[in-house]
Amino acid sequence: MESPVVTPDRIVKLSLAFRAAKALLSAVELDIFTALAEGPLGLDPLRTRLGIDQRGARDFFDALVALGMLERDQHGRYGNTPETDLYLDRQKPTYIGGELVHFSTYVYPHWDLLTPALRTGEPQSGTRATGHYSALYADHTALETFLKGMTGGSLQVANAVATKFPWPDYETFVDIGTAQGGLPVQIATVHTHLTGGGFDLPPVRLHFERYGQEHGLAPRLQFYPGDFLAEPLPAADVLILGRVLHNWDLATKRLLLKKAYDALPDGGALIVYERLIDDERRANATALLASLNMLIMTAGGFDFTGADCIGWMREAGFRDLHVELLTDDQSMVVGTKQIDKSTGASAA
Amino acid sequence: MESPVVTPDRIVKLSLAFRAAKALLSAVELDIFTALAEGPLGLDPLRTRLGIDQRGARDFFDALVALGMLERDQHGRYGNTPETDLYLDRQKPTYIGGELVHFSTYVYPHWDLLTPALRTGEPQSGTRATGHYSALYADHTALETFLKGMTGGSLQVANAVATKFPWPDYETFVDIGTAQGGLPVQIATVHTHLTGGGFDLPPVRLHFERYGQEHGLAPRLQFYPGDFLAEPLPAADVLILGRVLHNWDLATKRLLLKKAYDALPDGGALIVYERLIDDERRANATALLASLNMLIMTAGGFDFTGADCIGWMREAGFRDLHVELLTDDQSMVVGTKQIDKSTGASAA
Numbered sequence: 001m002e003s004p005v006v007t008p009d010r011i012v013k014l015s016l017a018f019r020a021a022k023a024l025l026s027a028v029e030l031d032i033f034t035a036l037a038e039g040p041l042g043l044d045p046l047r048t049r050l051g052i053d054q055r056g057a058r059d060f061f062d063a064l065v066a067l068g069m070l071e072r073d074q075h076g077r078y079g080n081t082p083e084t085d086l087y088l089d090r091q092k093p094t095y096i097g098g099e100l101v102h103f104s105t106y107v108y109p110h111w112d113l114l115t116p117a118l119r120t121g122e123p124q125s126g127t128r129a130t131g132h133y134s135a136l137y138a139d140h141t142a143l144e145t146f147l148k149g150m151t152g153g154s155l156q157v158a159n160a161v162a163t164k165f166p167w168p169d170y171e172t173f174v175d176i177g178t179a180q181g182g183l184p185v186q187i188a189t190v191h192t193h194l195t196g197g198g199f200d201l202p203p204v205r206l207h208f209e210r211y212g213q214e215h216g217l218a219p220r221l222q223f224y225p226g227d228f229l230a231e232p233l234p235a236a237d238v239l240i241l242g243r244v245l246h247n248w249d250l251a252t253k254r255l256l257l258k259k260a261y262d263a264l265p266d267g268g269a270l271i272v273y274e275r276l277i278d279d280e281r282r283a284n285a286t287a288l289l290a291s292l293n294m295l296i297m298t299a300g301g302f303d304f305t306g307a308d309c310i311g312w313m314r315e316a317g318f319r320d321l322h323v324e325l326l327t328d329d330q331s332m333v334v335g336t337k338q339i340d341k342s343t344g345a346s347a348a
Numbered sequence: 349m350e351s352p353v354v355t356p357d358r359i360v361k362l363s364l365a366f367r368a369a370k371a372l373l374s375a376v377e378l379d380i381f382t383a384l385a386e387g388p389l390g391l392d393p394l395r396t397r398l399g400i401d402q403r404g405a406r407d408f409f410d411a412l413v414a415l416g417m418l419e420r421d422q423h424g425r426y427g428n429t430p431e432t433d434l435y436l437d438r439q440k441p442t443y444i445g446g447e448l449v450h451f452s453t454y455v456y457p458h459w460d461l462l463t464p465a466l467r468t469g470e471p472q473s474g475t476r477a478t479g480h481y482s483a484l485y486a487d488h489t490a491l492e493t494f495l496k497g498m499t500g501g502s503l504q505v506a507n508a509v510a511t512k513f514p515w516p517d518y519e520t521f522v523d524i525g526t527a528q529g530g531l532p533v534q535i536a537t538v539h540t541h542l543t544g545g546g547f548d549l550p551p552v553r554l555h556f557e558r559y560g561q562e563h564g565l566a567p568r569l570q571f572y573p574g575d576f577l578a579e580p581l582p583a584a585d586v587l588i589l590g591r592v593l594h595n596w597d598l599a600t601k602r603l604l605l606k607k608a609y610d611a612l613p614d615g616g617a618l619i620v621y622e623r624l625i626d627d628e629r630r631a632n633a634t635a636l637l638a639s640l641n642m643l644i645m646t647a648g649g650f651d652f653t654g655a656d657c658i659g660w661m662r663e664a665g666f667r668d669l670h671v672e673l674l675t676d677d678q679s680m681v682v683g684t685k686q687i688d689k690s691t692g693a694s695a696a
Binding site: 009056062156 | 358367368408415416430434452456462465640643676
């Protein structure tokens with residue numbers, strides 16, 4: 001009697017998944033989806049348009065077809081799928097390709113160093129690993145790529161934060177570590193009664209203000225320059241820490257939560273959103289791998305579960321804590337600050 | 349009325365697939381599955397055994413759980429899954445990890461160069477790209493890793509070739525580009541009436557003979573040293589070109605098929621097996637990406653469809669051509685040589 005057949009197919013498929021990923025990332029780098037947003041193109045016109053050599057072009061385009069990222073019609077012309085047309089055409093406001101270019105040029109090569117990162121526990125990203133973004137922000141081109149990537153990568157979650165949080169109950173908000181201000185723009189667009197802004201390092205001001213102006217929100221959205229490690233956070237009814245805490249070690253995570261608590265008024269709220277690891281730590285591979293990304297990229301950063309975050313927020317004084325799903329892979333943890341009026345201290 | 353919701357989830361998931369792949373590849377490099385083949389281990393004993401730092405260990409192991417490559421019991425101890433135990437434990441003859449180590453240390457970093465490879469059409473692998481394996485074969489450690497990888501990666505397909513081809517109709521066979529001889533060993537084990545061997549560059553002899561002896565097949569399997577670009581192929585009833593043709597440009601593919609035809613007797617057969625691209629070039633992403641791997645790694649290599657291969661084999665003189673599926677992702681193209689007895693020429 002034979003035992004049930006165990007094949008290596010899943011192992012082989014997973015082990016080769018880097019090729020499929022890199023094909024898509026190179027396609028975004030080469031801006032193929034922007035080219036095809038104007039209409040389908042045959043093999044030679046498309047490769048000429050992109051400036052790629054004849055040798056690999058057909059295999060490349062057909063691989064993207066097989067991966068479901070392009071379509072090919074009966075005349076052999078290539079075109080975008082509905083999703084690549086909406087999210088990878090640089091001309092559309094829904095473009096998320098900035099984040100993919102960041103993956104392609106910066107994250108992919110650093111993941112070649114996963115094994116030494118695991119062996120040593122040390123980041124493999126040189127000066128960028130110190131935790132301060134100053135080095136990155138001093139390089140104007142790198143900063144622009146990074147900021148656009150952050151905006152593109154947070155469009156979906158920004159939309160979910162704008163619709164799922166009870167914004168009518170509040171007047172002001174500040175997004176901490178705001179980058180271009182993708183999140184404040186989204187929230188202020190949906191909720192016209194709100195004013196607020198974004199907090200980030202001084203070199204980000206220009207990018208934030210330009211992005212706000214492009215969306216006609218400059219009067220209601222202000223830039224707050226500062227270093228959240230060294231200075232207090234700005235005051236507002238609602239503060240947001242989105243994909244910030246995972247960059248930092250536990251002591252800094254706690255420090256930032258305490259600073260947020262201190263900056264809020266009585267009745268104010270903090271929103272933390274992240275790619276949370278599931279509490280059992282056995283289902284959400286994406287979040288666990290995001291934590292390994294922090295191992296490679298930062299000196300002390302790591303991702304965490306909703307239960308972890310609720311624990312740290314409770315220690316900082318927050319109450320009414322709950323976790324709510326935002327998108328396929330991201331959630332928010334919300335807590336409020338409630339001063340006990342009789343004593344002036346936080347309620348138990 | 350809103351249009352149907354198009355989310356970027358598939359794009360984001362595909363774009364990040366390199367992380368999941370690299371986590372598995374690093375796990376194989378660190379030999380975690382061999383360690384756990386002896387029995388489950390808790391977090392600290394496992395990380396100590398592997399020599400990895402505390403910082404990333406738990407995220408790494410839990411990511412492998414979430415990817416389905418490890419299990420974790422109610423005591424928090426990690427163990428192999430049935431498939432990782434069978435295929436990634438170095439102590440088992442079914443080990444395929446050699447190929448994954450090759451992916452991790454050589455293929456993954458070269459795929460960082462996909463974009464320049466596409467732009468230029470030029471290989472990105474330095475001296476190894478010239479087509480000759482001499483440079484690789486001169487480096488003993490690299491050669492051993494490569495050969496083991498080839499054997500591990502061809503175990504499944506070797507088993508399929510051994511069972512699906514009508515071997516009782518033939519007496520002798522030679523595997524061209526045999527590496528360690530994984531395929532001849534498999535065929536000779538199943539079919540005890542056969543004699544034959546493997547053809548490869550002279551530095552491979554030692555590895556081939558050792559592997560044959562380990563499997564008790566040394567008397568029936570002979571090593572044929574040679575350079576198939578410069579010399580004729582050895583004669584046998586059946587010749588096999590397995591994952592060889594894809595390494596070469598079209599002229600060399602045709603040359604090798606002609607040499608195979610010339611070396612076969614009347615009634616002899618040629619087996620070509622590869623990860624064939626589907627004839628429509630729109631379904632088999634793995635094979636299309638394998639062809640891009642040839643773009644990055646070789647001066648002229650590319651993968652092809654069954655229809656392409658049948659066309660080239662027909663031009664070389666082969667008849668009775670057909671394609672047969674071997675495994676999930678590989679197929680063989682079989683053709684025979686039939687001399688027309690009345691004229692001495694090949695039958696039309």
